[in-house]
Amino acid sequence: MTIKNKKMTLCLSIALALSACGEQESAETYLAQAQNYSKESQYKESIIALKNAVRLAPENSEIRFLLGEAHLSLGSALDAVKELEKAQELKYSSNKLLPLLARAYLIASDNESILALKGTDTLPDEAKVQFLAYKTLAAIRTQQLELAEKSAQQASELLSANAFTMLAQAYVELARNNIDKALGLVAKVTTIDANNPEAIMLEAQIASAQQEYSKASDHYQRYEKLQPNARIVYLLIADSLLKASRYDEAEKYADAILKSLPNQPIANYVKAATRFVANDFQPAVEFAEKAIQGKLSTPHVRLIAGAGSYHLGNFEQAHNHLSYIAELLVPEHPAKKMLIISQFQLGLIDDLTDSLDSFSPQNKDDEQFLSTLSFNLFSVGATQEAKKLAEKSVSADERAPVDDARKGILKLMMNDPSGVENLESALKANPKLEGAELAIAYAALQSGDYEKAFEVAQKWQEKHPEVAGSYNMLAAVYIAQQKNDLAKQSLHTSLEKEANNLFALTELAKLNFTEGNKAEAEKYAQLAVDNYPESPKALRYYYAAKSDEQSLEKIKQAYQKNTNNIEISLLYVDALINAGNLAEALVISNSVDSSVKTPKKAWLQRIAIHRRQGNELQFVTTIEKWLQANPYHIEPILMISDHYVKQRQGQKALQYIDKALSDHHKDNLALKVVKIQLLLDNAKLYEAKKLYEDKQFELVKPELQSGLEGRIALLEKNYVKAVEKLAPFYQAYPTSQNAILLSVAYKENNQEAKSQQLLSNHLLKNDKDDRARMMLANSYIGTDHNKAIVEYERLVETQKENVVVLNNLAWLTMDKGQIEKALEYSKAAYEKAPELASVVDTRGMVLYKAGKNAEAWKRLSEAYKLSKGNDTAIALNYAEVLIANKRNDDALKVLNSINVKNSADMNRKKQLAAQVQ
Template identity: 45%
Template sequence: MKWLSIIVRCCVLMVVVSCSKSETAETHLDNAKAYITDSKIDEGIIELKNAITKAPKNNEARFLLGKLYLQQGSGIEAVKELEKAQELKYTSNKVTPLLARAYLITNSDEDVISLNEKALELPDDLKSQYLAYNILANIRIQDNASAKKSEQLSIQLSVSTTYSYLSTAYLLLFDNELDAAKKAVNKSLDIFPENPESVMLLAQINTALGLYAEVSENYLNYAKIQPKSRIIVLLLADAALKEKDYESAEKYADSILKSLPNQPYAHYIKSIVRFESQDYKAASMHAKQAELFGFNSPQLKLVAGASAYYLENFEQSYHHLSAIVQYLPAEHPALKMFAISQLQLGLISEITETLNDFTVSSKDDKQFLSTLSLQLAEIGAIDDAKKLAAKITSKDSDNAEENISTGILKLMLNDPSGVTNLQSALSLKPDMLSAQLALVSAALQVNDFDKALEISKTWQDKYPNNPGAFNILATVYLKQDKLDLAKVSLNKSLELSPKNYFAISNLINIALKQNEPAEATRLSELGLSVFPENEKMLELYYVVARTDLNRRDLATSKIKDIFESSTDDLAFGLLYAQVLIDQNNYKDALSILDSFEASISSPAKLWQLSVVAHRNINKGNGVSAVIDKWIKTNPYAVEPIILVLDQYMRNKDVESALSLVDKALSGYQKNNTMLKAAKMQILLDNGKLQSAKSFYPEFLDSDINEKVVGGVDGRILLLEKNYLKAIPLLKNFYESFPSGKNVILLAIAQKGAGSTDESISTLEDFLEVKGSNNNVRSILANYYLETQQEKAIPLYEKMLLERPDDIVVLNNLAWLNLENDNVELALKYSAEAIKLAPNHPNVIDTRAMVLLKSGRKIDAWQAIMKAYDITQGKDPSISLNYAEVLIANDKNQEAMAVLTRIKSKNIEIMNRKEQLTNRVNPKL
């Protein structure tokens, strides 16, 4: 059966082949003509192709095939066959007009013009057709003179044809006489309604007139006349696009791309349609394809840039929009996209130039500028932020909402005039809680607690059932560290509004500060039940739970689960990394942190956690690289500079610290108040009085709190030892900013002015209110040593509980107990000090005198001799103690030699030298 099937197939094929061989080229040509007569174009084309296969030099077959191609709009195929017909000497009168049109629709304008000599031999009716094509070709190559000349030849012809009117219409359109051109082309169509060039020209005129519905109708008509024309499908798509008929436009573009996948204009249309459908990924892809295959237009750049923006591909958005941004009107939305792309790419200096002509004409515009200004301020570009903000804040308004937004923006940019706007907002709308809250915040910024309390209590009295009023009051109490009063207000707020994040979170913090773990736990459970996926609440929940291993693991698990459900959530990524760092899991924390791409807009916390993680891996070798990358990514960020500055100060490398600050202040941080304050502090802390005074004018030339300026004035007076003038300034500074360092400065000034008792009272009051502060205790203990030594010992003992390895505290305790004849305690403390600092001369000196007092004279001699050798006899106090120990060991001549070498202007030193000399002389 299988062989039989094969034999049957072979027989069939033989019959087909034998039949095929019997047909000649003439047969195929005759068949084609019959098909053409019956309007069976596709069948006619097949027969003509068969004829040409049999007789490649049959010029009639070539001509007829070219003509059919041309009738269907297949320009390239028509050119090929008509050129062959011309080459094979087919009748010139028939070939030339058709070949000219084939050249025209394939945009081969020079080839159209090259037929001019042959065309002039044509009969007038055919010559008229050619001249119409010639005019359009010359217009397209911008040879207007030749076009006009051809028009004159057309006018001189003996007949008026569809093409003579078409010629006139071409030139009228070129001269922008649209109505006249339309009349002329309609006359052309009256004579020959299916003239494809006339239909096409009518569509172009209607496009110029903005009659897009008529344009679509014209193109559809052209498509009927020229069904194989690919360009008409694109033109139909373009017309549909102009009519905002996106569905039809996409359908036409898809039909083109199906056969021509690299057609750039079809990709362009697809990009527009997909953009309008908010399918930005597809819009971006088609825009790229259009550009790749040679299409380039401002509209394409706009679509490509806007699509990339919505996809948050800011680099591509910037690339495309930068080519057209200079041509966009100031109010164009793409201008905002371009500015935000510049921000994301760190091109901060370009933003103000981009928005230089931008004018505010709507609430959206104000919101855009306000947000952008705050983002610039957040990354540290304060000057640029203020320039943009000025477009909003420079105008007065009688609208309460506008005044409050302006006021808040000003305050966030350190412009104190924002308070005036807030007050204006309240005068226009007295019940605005947001304005009241902003005024309280402004007062708290400058530590004006009285003003803040006045506003808060007024608001509370006015709105006793508004939880926000109690939150405002609690904010003031928290700032004053009055935790019990804050707690009362927060509980009342929580009572009025149980779903109250502000109240719950602050109550948790108060419970932690007041060491109430049970209450903190209760509140954290409450907070998590109300705000189960709030990142800040989860952070507090973990902080409360971290001391209980089981609860800590539960908190960690909750945070981990939320992060792993959305690993691109930066807030939870940072929280989980922070938790891992807290548990010393630095490598996993770093892995999470590295998964987020750093940019100029990255929060400082991302970098800070990365620094902490690197500091604990590989001996901290990666820290410098992280800080360098941070500065490079965001040159406006002050935090990395402060970190490096802190490291220099820890190493007591003052010159490097000052060099770093000077470099920053001469670059991106030129007006940074924090760095100016830091430089002034370094200069004052290190006693560089003249440098501080030289820097003072630049320090003043910034938005620095006047109370801080007063503190600096006081410190300069302190260095000048003008204690009486320094005291009121430093006192005011301390009261505004009650820190340990500031109370010490005040105490030093008071003591310098001769008020030792007052300085002691100042330090005691601070410790009573603030509690533990070893720096303050140390200064107070030193003052006690001068007048009330009995008070110094318990103070040092408290310090020792917090700093058990503090050599100074141990040494001072040993000496004080020695002075009070508490030899056993003196031995204990001196032994501990020696263990920590076996080569410190002062520690050895104290140990020697304690040993002497305990009766261990030889041990004392050996110890003090070591201290004396280390100081090379240049420390008078150690030398005197050495002489005393030598006398106790009956080494009087050696003691005398030591005493003889002691020289000092200190009266106490010289008196003791005299006493010891008198003890030696009687024995010599």
């Protein structure tokens, strides 16, 4: 190498060295900048500086830690987790790192990672208490309340006055639903640290639990300011603002979320609700259906989608959504009427009749609604259904309204605000049309616009100060507002204007009854029934208030005068059942005509009577009659299939479901869910999977979907997936069957301990679940005989005739040397099943262990004959007892006839053979 080249090499080395020193110095500079920014809470600037430092010194654990800390200060959980885990990998001090890493996992909703964190036992007390607070919440989120309580207690034992200790305790109190205690604790935390994000989040959750949604949204917004990058809080803010009726604010948050996550289901629901309130129905429906597609299929979402579709004239969609929640709607709910109109528009006359079974007119508006619907049914040829509605809609003092008023009332019944315009037009044409004013007030009342309802009611009352109905309308508004004292004043004034009017009397009876004023309730109910002895409403309130022989006699008298009045008949049957007079109740119930028009309640009453009487034959016969009279009802199909399932006749149950699905209920999701459950119960995997391909199953709750998929996986022997799917299913529906299914999945997945723990925890809450206890006891046979004995002894308390339980107890107690108990259990089992070889074998061995060789020989000889010498264990036991009775030749013959299949039996055979040679 030349001198020139040597100089060049030297210069290059110096340059590289200087460059490296410059980079190191620059990384430290960035670090210093970041620390200064953090002191001023300028976390975004700090993150930029730290990222530059990381670029220059990627293996510097301090920089990684500070970068994770800065991300966490803004609520960027995933970024914080990434950097803090890197710092941990680079051996950064656990004392500072672990509490922050736990919090990062907490914000990222990674509860399992918090619970799995290692090295926390050696943390200083301050850091450890902080970690324990996060661990407490993680345990609560994963439904491990005992673990949460233990963590909170540990924190209290370390530093009882620490803010994080009190935070942990507050989490536990909220989980226990001790709202006041949780609130008191979190108040102490915020006194110590007003800007603790978790405390502020907890304040919001407590406010939500108290249904103080405005307060909750304020707390969530404070959290957002402290943790602006924690995007999940946007959903919480939007939801709480919506519940607080702060629609414009809620919509802004929903828009912000949907801008980056257009399919987010909760955000779509909030957006749908705000658009619906603004009467902007097209987007309301679109956003609601997006939420449903995102598996958020709550009744509120369905209501928006259904009512919005109705307002748009899309009756098929309205029916699809509203029928999904029909059973949750009270009869007077506007959506109930929308469903009825949608069914009429689609020609679903039988479904329409179903919807109207529980609907009775409560006022003139309801009568008008039914009257119009009756006319429309006549126009399509549904004569009988139309007559039924016409009869329900007619009142004694009915007056024919003008067409515009009729149209307006019908619109209002469909929750169409434009109906008010029709009514106002009718009033202008006929100022004496008082019913229109009442309809306007009623519409406002139903929509929750109490101010308008009160304004109209008060105006009408001032216009007609001598009319009792004006005070009744005011009372209705006050009742809706839960202003019971004012309602009572108006009702009393109503009675002054029109003595003993039915509405005032029954509402006063109802108000006093709900307030616990029994004497006052009885007084007004008595007046109502005295003046209206044949009114079903008056009679029902009277019976509710008194429920004695006198009130029953009043109903009986009304029934005898009006045997064709279905409402009085149904009321009389209810009263007779309540009084325990089942025979008479059945006579009255059977007098109601059994046809397509027979109300569901009549059928249900008959079935309830037969159940109470224990008359299984009539129970089944009545359901069959119901099916024959009205194939459009789903209840008898579900009842009869459930009956045959309990009778272990799954195939017969399936026949009823298949018939319904092939005929009147082709698209009934409830029946499809029942069918797939039956198919899975009977291990018909191919048919179940085929049925599950039906798109309608996308509409069921996610937990139920998970359960069906888990059961399918179990039959496919994909036990990993079965566990994954059945676990949330059991959490949502903790039934005996679901506990057993999940425990089987755990066991088959080689997780016997988890299977046992699941069943053990389940039995803590379901002490009388013998099926689960039997499975747990059987499982313990292979792992812990003491625990098995405990569970079998619990079972024998309720299943004294169960031979399996008795036999297993006999063998286990014998194995533990508890010979007296073994003798007792084996004797009971033998007396009940002397033909079962295994039972006789156990009895023989217990006698043998008790030193009763002769009796043991006799029993084991029986067992050997019953098993025809094919059971190796029984044959070996028999040989052993023969030897004990000095019948060596016979024992040798038995031993020579045994074909052993495992090493344990081989060794035992050799040992016994050695004794006779």
